[in-house]
Each structure stands twice: as structure tokens, then as C-alpha cells.
Amino acid sequence: MSVDAIVIEHVIVMVLLTLLIVVAVGIIILNDLLTAVILSGLYSLLSATVFVAMDAVDVALTEAAVGAGISTIILLGTLSFTKRVQKPQEHNNYAALIIVVMTGGALIYGTLDLPSYGDPNSPANSHPQLAQHYLTESQKEIDIPNVVTSVLASYRGYDTLGETAVVFTAAIGVLSLLGLRRRRRKEDPLLTDKQQRKQQNEDN
Amino acid sequence: MFLALVIVIILSLILVMIRALLGPTLYDRLLAVNSAGTKVVILIAAYGFLTGRPDFVDIALLYALINYIATIAVLKFFEYGDLGSGAYQEDDL
Amino acid sequence: MLLIDIISGVFIFIGCLFVFGGAVGLVRMPDFYTRLHAASVTDTGGLLFISIGLILQAAFVFDNPMAAIKIALTIVFLFFTAPTASHAVAKAALMANIIPQCQNGKSVVDESLTALYKDKDKDLSSVLMPVDPPEIISNFANAEADNKDKST
Amino acid sequence: MVEWLAFYNDWAVIVIMMAGFYIMIARYNLVKKIIGLSIFQTGIFYFYVGLGKVDNGTAPIFLEPKVIDESAANVASGIAEQTILYSNPLPHVLILTAIVVGVATMALGLALIVRIYEKYGSIEEDDIQAIDSQFICQLDDKK
Numbered sequence: 001m002s003v004d005a006i007v008i009e010h011v012i013v014m015v016l017l018t019l020l021i022v023v024a025v026g027i028i029i030l031n032d033l034l035t036a037v038i039l040s041g042l043y044s045l046l047s048a049t050v051f052v053a054m055d056a057v058d059v060a061l062t063e064a065a066v067g068a069g070i071s072t073i074i075l076l077g078t079l080s081f082t083k084r085v086q087k088p089q090e091h092n093n094y095a096a097l098i099i100v101v102m103t104g105g106a107l108i109y110g111t112l113d114l115p116s117y118g119d120p121n122s123p124a125n126s127h128p129q130l131a132q133h134y135l136t137e138s139q140k141e142i143d144i145p146n147v148v149t150s151v152l153a154s155y156r157g158y159d160t161l162g163e164t165a166v167v168f169t170a171a172i173g174v175l176s177l178l179g180l181r182r183r184r185r186k187e188d189p190l191l192t193d194k195q196q197r198k199q200q201n202e203d204n
Numbered sequence: 205m206f207l208a209l210v211i212v213i214i215l216s217l218i219l220v221m222i223r224a225l226l227g228p229t230l231y232d233r234l235l236a237v238n239s240a241g242t243k244v245v246i247l248i249a250a251y252g253f254l255t256g257r258p259d260f261v262d263i264a265l266l267y268a269l270i271n272y273i274a275t276i277a278v279l280k281f282f283e284y285g286d287l288g289s290g291a292y293q294e295d296d297l
Numbered sequence: 298m299l300l301i302d303i304i305s306g307v308f309i310f311i312g313c314l315f316v317f318g319g320a321v322g323l324v325r326m327p328d329f330y331t332r333l334h335a336a337s338v339t340d341t342g343g344l345l346f347i348s349i350g351l352i353l354q355a356a357f358v359f360d361n362p363m364a365a366i367k368i369a370l371t372i373v374f375l376f377f378t379a380p381t382a383s384h385a386v387a388k389a390a391l392m393a394n395i396i397p398q399c400q401n402g403k404s405v406v407d408e409s410l411t412a413l414y415k416d417k418d419k420d421l422s423s424v425l426m427p428v429d430p431p432e433i434i435s436n437f438a439n440a441e442a443d444n445k446d447k448s449t
Numbered sequence: 450m451v452e453w454l455a456f457y458n459d460w461a462v463i464v465i466m467m468a469g470f471y472i473m474i475a476r477y478n479l480v481k482k483i484i485g486l487s488i489f490q491t492g493i494f495y496f497y498v499g500l501g502k503v504d505n506g507t508a509p510i511f512l513e514p515k516v517i518d519e520s521a522a523n524v525a526s527g528i529a530e531q532t533i534l535y536s537n538p539l540p541h542v543l544i545l546t547a548i549v550v551g552v553a554t555m556a557l558g559l560a561l562i563v564r565i566y567e568k569y570g571s572i573e574e575d576d577i578q579a580i581d582s583q584f585i586c587q588l589d590d591k592k
Contacts, residue, residue: 006504008207009255010454015214017461017495019221024468024488026225033480034281035233040484041274042224042237045244046217047491048267052248055508055536056498057260059544060248064263066552069270071487076281078480078559082566086478087573096475104467108460116455118504124537125503131537139511147509147538148545156542163546170553177560205306209347212313216320223323223332231329231390238382239323239336242375243316246347249368257507258355261367268371272378279385282393 009053010117016050031086037075044068058148206254213247234278241271301357308350315343329390330397337383341376348372458499466492477574479562483555490551494544501537509538 023043027036044067051060115122125131134147134155142150152160217240224236248264319339326332348368355365469492472485512533562572569577 014457021464024465036484038233038237049244054498054502056541057508059541060263062545062548064266064270066548072274073277074556081563082572093475100467100471104463107463111456111459117458118502120503124500134538135535145511148541151538151542166550167553170557173557174560177564209309212317216317219320219324235386239340242340258359258361258364261364265367265371268374275382279389282389
């Protein structure tokens with residue numbers, strides 16, 4: 001690849017990140033919660049594209065399965081148990097805006113010392129015992145063509161074990177909060193005809 | 205060729221996003237997101253060709269399936285106000 | 298190799314036209330159902346043409362038959378799922394009383410149609426027939442009369 | 450490339466993070482807060498993965514040697530003997546873990562929101578605080 005190819009890749013990542021900013025601002029502005037959930041699905045779609053453009057294909061796979069699939073569905077499940085409409089807020093929260101702008105300014109000041117995007121000689125990419133070791137030795141030591149898999153399952157296997165423990169704890173927490181109980185069905189006169197018919201069908 | 209394809213798809217993605225952000229009804233937004241999903245599938249496939257490694261089409265394959273599942277889940281929520289089949293509760297749809 | 302490039306380029310160009318036209322239609326069309334028409338039809342068609350171009354490239358230029366098979370599977374899945382999703386969106390919108398509109402913003406279909414559509418016990422054959430032309434004309438005449446009343 | 454454009458990705462990531470942060474602290478709706486949390490998380494993911502990106506590199510999945518020769522032959526600029534570059538796999542691993550943990554956190558938070566709605570009948574933060582303060586006032590009256 002030549003220099004032009006590098007520029008093209010950088011520009012594609014920049015455009016996709018800008019689109020992500022637009023979607024995030026849309027989520028801030030719009031008041032309907034269902035709209036926010038739909039837009040967060042769009043956000044996950046775009047974010048997986050960003051991961052593909054940043055060469056992180058495994059992350060993109062996980063984001064596709066987890067971000068676009070599971071998050072949307074559990075958010076919708078929550079909305080079906082709670083209200084759908086957000087209460088409109090009267091005032092803009094200027095204190096929050098000031099805090100956010102100050103934090104962002106501090107972070108932007110911090111980025112000025114970072115290595116530029118895609119720098120092959122940055123400390124993270126050229127460390128001889130981490131990245132370079134994984135890239136050069138893992139084929140001999142573990143013999144899996146996908147380096148991410150070998151790092152995930154072997155070099156950093158305890159990380160994965162801890163992750164599994166966290167997910168297990170979260171599952172226990174969700175189950176103990178929501179339980180396996182069934183919601184009692186109310187005989188509500190306001191049910192629409194269609195739902196009543198569904199109910200009758202189920203009773204028969 | 206692949207560069208032109210990627211550019212066209214990103215442009216149409218921007219147009220679709222305009223509809224998703226402006227859409228007057230929820231169904232417009234949902235339609236736009238569904239359409240954006242199809243475009244993202246093409247974009248991921250084309251990006252693999254652009255960078256010279258077309259091995260990563262299986263991400264696009266996964267996306268084609270996940271997008272369908274998400275759309276159907278949202279529509280089921282629209283229609284019944286619920287994701288499960290047991291409780292039909294009245295809510296402010 | 299050059300021949301394959303030309304053929305796949307033509308396919309990808311046609312697909313790009315479809316996709317971009319569909320996106321423009323999604324923004325420009327006035328009504329939900331016309332937008333649905335613009336988006337869903339062109340997405341499916343554009344995906345088909347672009348994927349054929351990519352399959353040709355993967356199989357002959359990149360020499361990677363596995364990628365070609367994967368793209369073919371993507372076509373198969375999306376041809377099952379995309380029309381189903383479009384149909385489901387349209388059905389949900391009809392259930393939510395979003396009514397198709399015609400040029401002057403007046404409803405083409407009577408509002409009672411959607412109400413009757415929800416009531417499955419009734420016989421739908423009379424409803425699903427198109428509305429009689431004289432009735433539409435009289436509807437428009439009434440609407441114009443209303444407009445004149447409002448203006449005067 | 451222009452000098453300041455080298456930092457554009459970092460700045461965009463920071464703007465995304467701050468958008469999520471603003472949703473979290475300025476919106477009263479709890480579900481919206483959770484969505485803001487996930488946006489904040491994805492901003493951090495882009496930052497990490499962007500640190501691991503290497504120019505001219507591909508995804509860290511080893512290529513067959515035959516493909517290496519072909520791609521080296523395809524390089525028009527005449528770098529014949531260049532070894533193939535891969536992106537840094539370590540941030541990808543960390544982010545894989547973080548995504549799954551993030552969804553677990555989100556599920557737990559949403560379960561808490563469902564419980565809060567069952568108790569309070571509202572998922573707006575100010576409503577919940579009003580109900581709480583009312584309850585505390587009642588307790589004081591009883592004393």
C-alpha cells in the first residue's frame with residue numbers, strides 16, 4: 001500500500017467517527033426513548049464499521065453480536081416493562097454543559113502528547129515483550145493464526161476468567177433483581193381489541 | 205473501483221442517517237436504520253476488498269442476520285408493546 | 298483479468314446507482330410508504346448487483362473462493378430477511394394508522410380501511426377491493442369544496 | 450497529512466465520550482442514562498483500538514506465505530522485501546473483554562431500573578428524588 005492508501009483509510013475512519021458524533025448528538029436531543037433505542041442500534045452498526053476500519057475484526061464481530069443484537073433487545077425489554085416516553089425537561093442544564101466542556105478540554109489537552117494515529121513506532125506498538133512478542137512468537141508458541149485468540153485464551157487467560165466471573169455475577173444480579181416470577185396479567189378494560197383477542201386465543 | 209464503491213455507500217449512509225434523525229414517525233426511523241444495516245453490510249464487505257483482504261466478509265454475514273433480528277424485535281415491541289408472549293399489558297403506545 | 302474487472306465494475310456501478318438512488322429517495326419522498334418503497338426495493342437490488350461484482354472479484358482477481366461463498370451466503374440471507382423486514386415495517390405502520398397519501402396530501406384510502414383491517418372477523422374482500430372511482434372523485438370534490446369554504 | 454489532522458480521531462473520540470457523559474449527568478431519564486453510559490464506553494473502545502492501529506498494517510490474523518509474496522509483488526512502490534505489518538492485538542483483546550463486561554453492566558443497570566419502576570412508578574430521576582424527600586418528610590412528621 002502506498003501513502004495514498006494510508007490517507008484513504010484515515011479519512012474513512014474520520015468520516016465514520018464524525019457520523020458517530022452526529023448520531024450521539026441526535027440521541028441527546030430527541031426525547032422519545034424508543035427513538036433513542038433505535039438510534040443506539042444505528043450507533044452500534046456504525047461503530048462496528050469503525051472497528052473494521054481500525055483493523056479490529058474480532059472486536060467488530062463481538063460488537064455486532066453484542067452491541068447491535070443483545071443491547072437493543074434488552075433495552076426494548078426494559079422499555080416494555082417501564083414507560084416509553086421521557087418526561088420533557090424544561091431547562092437546559094448549563095452546569096452539566098460547563099462540566100462536560102471542561103472535562104473535554106482537559107482530555108483534549110492530554111491528547112497533544114499522544115503518538116499520532118497509526119504510528120508504528122509508538123510505545124504501545126513497538127514494545128518488544130508485548131505486541132512484538134505476540135506477533136512474532138505466538139505462531140511458534142501457540143500455533144493459532146489469529147493472534148487475538150491466542151492472546152485472549154492463553155497469554156491473558158486469567159483476564160478472560162475474570163471476565164467470565166463478572167458476567168456470571170451480573171447474571172446472578174439480574175436474576176435476583178427480576179427473578180423468575182411472572183408478571184400478573186391484569187384484566188384491564190382499556191386493552192385494545194387486538195390484544196384482547198390475542199389473550200382469548202391464548203386462553204383457549 | 206472499491207474506493208468509489210465505499211465512497212458511494214458512505215454518502216448514501218449519510219443520507220439515510222439524515223432520515224433516521226429527522227424522520228417524523230418512528231417507522232421512518234426504523235426503516236432508515238434497517239436500510240442503514242444493509243448499507244453497512246455492503247460497506248464492511250467492500251472495505252475488506254479495498255484493503256486487500258477479503259477474508260472478513262463473515263462480519264458482514266453476521267450483520268445481515270443480527271440486523272434482521274433487531275428489526276423484528278423492535279417491530280414486535282411496536283405491535284404488542286412487549287417482547288415476551290405472556291403478558292399483554294396496556295402501555296402508552 | 299481485465300475482462301473480469303470490467304464486468305464486475307459494471308455490476309458494481311449499477312449497484313451503486315441503485316443504492317444511492319434509494320438513499321436519495323429515502324430522503325426526498327414525501328410519505329412513509331413511498332420511502333419504504335424507495336428504500337427496500339433499491340436496497341435489495343443494489344445489494345444483489347454489488348455482491349455479484351464482489352463475487353467476481355473475490356473468485357477471479359483475489360483468488361479467494363471462500364470469500365465468494367460467504368458473499369453468496371450474505372445474498373441468500375438478505376434476500377430472505379430484507380423483504381420480510383420491509384413487510385413487517387409496512388404492516389406495523391398500517392396497524393398504527395399511518396395512511397398512504399396521494400399527491401395533494403389527501404388520503405387515498407378511506408380511514409375505515411385500516412380499522413376494518415384490524416378487525417379480522419369481518420370479510421375483507423369488499424374492503425381490499427379498490428375504492429370506486431366515483432367515490433374518490435366525490436371525495437376530492439368535497440375536499441375542494443371544503444378548501445373553498447375555508448378560503449372564503 | 451496536515452499536522453492537526455493527526456489528532457482528529459482522538460478529538461472525535463473525546464467528543465463522543467463527552468456526549469455520553471452529558472447524557473449521563475444532564476438527562477433525568479434512567480434509561481437514557483444507560484444509553485449514555487454505553488456511548489461513553491464505546492468512545493473509550495475507539496480510543497484503545499485506535500492506539501493499536503498501525504499504518505499499512507492489516508488485522509492481526511496471520512496470512513499464508515503465498516499471499517505475502519503476492520501482496521509484496523502487488524506493491525507498486527517497489528518495496529519488494531518488506532515484511533507484512535500487523536496491527537497491535539493487545540488492545541483488541543482488552544476491548545473484547547470490555548465489551549462483554551459492558552453489556553453485563555448494562556443488563557444489571559436495566560434490571561435495577563425495572564425494579565425502580567415497580568417501586569416508584571417512574572424512571573425520572575427528579576420524580577424519584579421528590580418521592581424520596583416526601584417519604585423522609587413523612588417520617589419526620591411521625592417523629
